[in-house]
Amino acid sequence: MSKVETILSQLKDIAANPKKAMDDFKAETGKGAVGIMPIYSPEEMVHAAGYLPMGIWGAQGKTISKARTYLPAFACSIMQQVMELQCEGAYDDLAAVVFSVPCDTLKCLSQKWKGTSPVIVFTHPQNRGLEAANQFLVTEYELVKKQLEAYLDVKITNAALERSIAIYNENRAVMREFVKVAADYPQVIDAVSRHAVFKARQFMLKEKHTALVKELIEEVKAMPVQPWDGKKVVVTGILLEPNELLDIFNEFKLAIVDDDLAQESRQIRVDVLDGEEGPLYRMAKAWQQMYGCSVATDTKKGRGKMLINKTIQTGADAVIVAMMKFCDPEEWDYPVMYREFEEKGIKNLMIEVDQEVSSFEQVKTRLQSFVEML
Amino acid sequence: MYTLGIDVGSASSKAVILKDGKDIVAAEVVQIGTGSTGPQRALEKVIETSGLKKEDISYTVATGYGRFAFKDADKQVSEISCHAKGIYFLVPTARTIIDIGGQDAKAIRLDNNGGIKQFFMNDKCAAGTGRFLEVMARVLETTLDKMAELDEQATDTAPISSTCTVFAESEVISQLSNGESRNNIIKGVHLSVASRACGLAYRGGLEKDVVMTGGVAQNAGVVRAVAGVLKTDVIVAPNPQTTGALGAALFAYEAAQKN
Numbered sequence: 215m216s217k218v219e220t221i222l223s224q225l226k227d228i229a230a231n232p233k234k235a236m237d238d239f240k241a242e243t244g245k246g247a248v249g250i251m252p253i254y255s256p257e258e259m260v261h262a263a264g265y266l267p268m269g270i271w272g273a274q275g276k277t278i279s280k281a282r283t284y285l286p287a288f289a290c291s292i293m294q295q296v297m298e299l300q301c302e303g304a305y306d307d308l309a310a311v312v313f314s315v316p317c318d319t320l321k322c323l324s325q326k327w328k329g330t331s332p333v334i335v336f337t338h339p340q341n342r343g344l345e346a347a348n349q350f351l352v353t354e355y356e357l358v359k360k361q362l363e364a365y366l367d368v369k370i371t372n373a374a375l376e377r378s379i380a381i382y383n384e385n386r387a388v389m390r391e392f393v394k395v396a397a398d399y400p401q402v403i404d405a406v407s408r409h410a411v412f413k414a415r416q417f418m419l420k421e422k423h424t425a426l427v428k429e430l431i432e433e434v435k436a437m438p439v440q441p442w443d444g445k446k447v448v449v450t451g452i453l454l455e456p457n458e459l460l461d462i463f464n465e466f467k468l469a470i471v472d473d474d475l476a477q478e479s480r481q482i483r484v485d486v487l488d489g490e491e492g493p494l495y496r497m498a499k500a501w502q503q504m505y506g507c508s509v510a511t512d513t514k515k516g517r518g519k520m521l522i523n524k525t526i527q528t529g530a531d532a533v534i535v536a537m538m539k540f541c542d543p544e545e546w547d548y549p550v551m552y553r554e555f556e557e558k559g560i561k562n563l564m565i566e567v568d569q570e571v572s573s574f575e576q577v578k579t580r581l582q583s584f585v586e587m588l
Numbered sequence: 589m590y591t592l593g594i595d596v597g598s599a600s601s602k603a604v605i606l607k608d609g610k611d612i613v614a615a616e617v618v619q620i621g622t623g624s625t626g627p628q629r630a631l632e633k634v635i636e637t638s639g640l641k642k643e644d645i646s647y648t649v650a651t652g653y654g655r656f657a658f659k660d661a662d663k664q665v666s667e668i669s670c671h672a673k674g675i676y677f678l679v680p681t682a683r684t685i686i687d688i689g690g691q692d693a694k695a696i697r698l699d700n701n702g703g704i705k706q707f708f709m710n711d712k713c714a715a716g717t718g719r720f721l722e723v724m725a726r727v728l729e730t731t732l733d734k735m736a737e738l739d740e741q742a743t744d745t746a747p748i749s750s751t752c753t754v755f756a757e758s759e760v761i762s763q764l765s766n767g768e769s770r771n772n773i774i775k776g777v778h779l780s781v782a783s784r785a786c787g788l789a790y791r792g793g794l795e796k797d798v799v800m801t802g803g804v805a806q807n808a809g810v811v812r813a814v815a816g817v818l819k820t821d822v823i824v825a826p827n828p829q830t831t832g833a834l835g836a837a838l839f840a841y842e843a844a845q846k847n
């Protein structure tokens with residue numbers, strides 16, 4: 215196995231076995247893990263406490279039954295899965311769960327957590343232009359910090375937080391570089407591998423992830439860039455899973471040259487900037503810098519333009535919108551983006567992401583037709 | 589040169605043999621689809637009708653839901669591309685295609701050269717498809733081929749929702765038990781299918797000519813309802829069930845020439 219294959223298979227393993235990643239971490243450090251609900255959380259705090267932050271983004275293919283007691287059929291597919299798993303006790307090993315509530319579904323879910331782990335809920339201010347919004351979020355973060363300290367029985371010092379912020383900023387920068395490398399080498403980093411590199415990030419300490427991804431980038435960049443005889447796309451949405459779906463991208467030679475997925479590039483889009491202010495204030499400010507996301511209010515609706523720019527900059531042939539089933543924030547953004555794509559002549563396709571399904575024939579037809587149309 | 593297109597659908601199998609990419613030599617439909625003997629039977633039937641031998645076929649393209657399961661093809665092309673190709677060949681003025689098949693509905697927008705500009709498909713639900721009509725025909729104690737005629741005799745349209753087949757079925761049952769006339773309910777069922785399909789067509793931006801294809805286009809009741817909802821004339825493709833297979837045979841001809 216080449217070095218590249220070894221690193222990729224290591225990351226794929228972690229992405230596919232989060233429970234094992236957590237147990238290994240516990241065995242190694244004697245500390246536990248804290249669940250991080252989508253979409254944005256001050257994960258740096260959990261890291262500074264010495265705990266492993268674990269992303270909670272549903273699961274694929276679980277039949278929804280217990281969750282029906284608490285959620286209507288039209289709640290988004292990912293939260294149906296999260297609820298089902300909660301009811302089954304899948305998250306009960308977590309020392310706590312940090313829960314942001316930027317959409318209605320998350321708001322409801324945060325009030326009826328069925329697991330046994332303590333839940334720490336906080337709110338992002340949506341009137342993001344104001345200085346008062348920063349102050350508000352600092353207060354929210356202070357509450358999160360206090361609760362984390364109580365549940366984990368650790369003191370989160372400013373020095374530890376600064377260190378974690380630096381580690382996270384570096385990881386985000388390395389991942390932004392990885393996105394570019396993956397775009398240049400679709401033969402080496404296919405859609406499944408690309409996703410695994412992002413997904414493993416949720417179940418590892420970021421410094422370890424950074425080290426592996428840096429090595430990967432170095433190895434890949436040492437190879438010659440080959441011409442790509444397939445098509446190139448930019449993908450957007452909450453997430454693009456499972457591997458069976460990404461296999462179809464590979465089968466039809468659709469290279470993902472950039473993304474705006476909440477689970478992937480939105481997580482690495484903005485850094486916590488340096489400055490005179492304290493760490494919590496700077497972390498709060500990062501929320502104001504966030505852009506192009508359906509749960510971060512943007513009165514100018516810049517997401518479509520951002521995607522058009524990404525398409526042009528990467529030389530992509532099209533945008534694929536991966537619509538999380540029944541995600542209202544994403545569905546509200548879609549008509550605005552769609553109109554802009556059509557006006558600018560950007561080819562685009564919407565596919566639905568439903569975590570409950572295990573058959574991908576229809577989306578295969580859509581993707582094949584789309585490739586034939588490009 | 590003879591080329592073959594086979595459209596392996598969910599509810600039926602269709603095959604077309606084309607001579608030199610322009611003359612339809614034979615077209616056959618077997619009313620049973622993927623996972624059955626249907627595709628093979630359609631193939632045998634079309635060969636028999638054409639008077640040709642299997643060896644005379646230079647190239648075969650499979651399309652439809654079961655395209656990857658059909659092993660005798662040289663290539664697979666999606667049904668969206670095949671319907672677009674077949675329709676543009678038959679009706680070059682077509683700019684919007686509404687295709688309602690056994691288990692899905694699609695709207696395809698064509699540009700002036702027959703290229704696909706955009707397409708939309710219904711989501712995993714039988715509402716607005718041929719399957720929906722089958723379920724309703726059973727509840728209404730009639731058959732698919734009689735529905736258009738009964739629709740013509742309706743005096744009014746009984747409202748039937750278009751969101752879910754199961755709900756719509758119970759609506760039909762309660763309409764029946766309220767004494768609503770069967771013909772009016774059938775007209776309502778057709779309108780329900782039409783609203784679903786037109787919803788897809790609107791998303792792509794409607795442009796004339798509008799052409800309907802797929803098995804359900806044989807039902808004049810649905811065609812009338814579509815024309816009513818869209819407030820425009822609707823052309824029904826000749827032999828609407830076989831336009832996908834025709835498109836596949838056209839792709840086969842192009843591929844054979846490249847070989």
Ligand code: SF4
Binds near residue numbers: 290291293541543
């Ligand atoms: S943002 Fe969308 S996908 Fe995420 S929890 Fe809210 S509704 Fe569900």
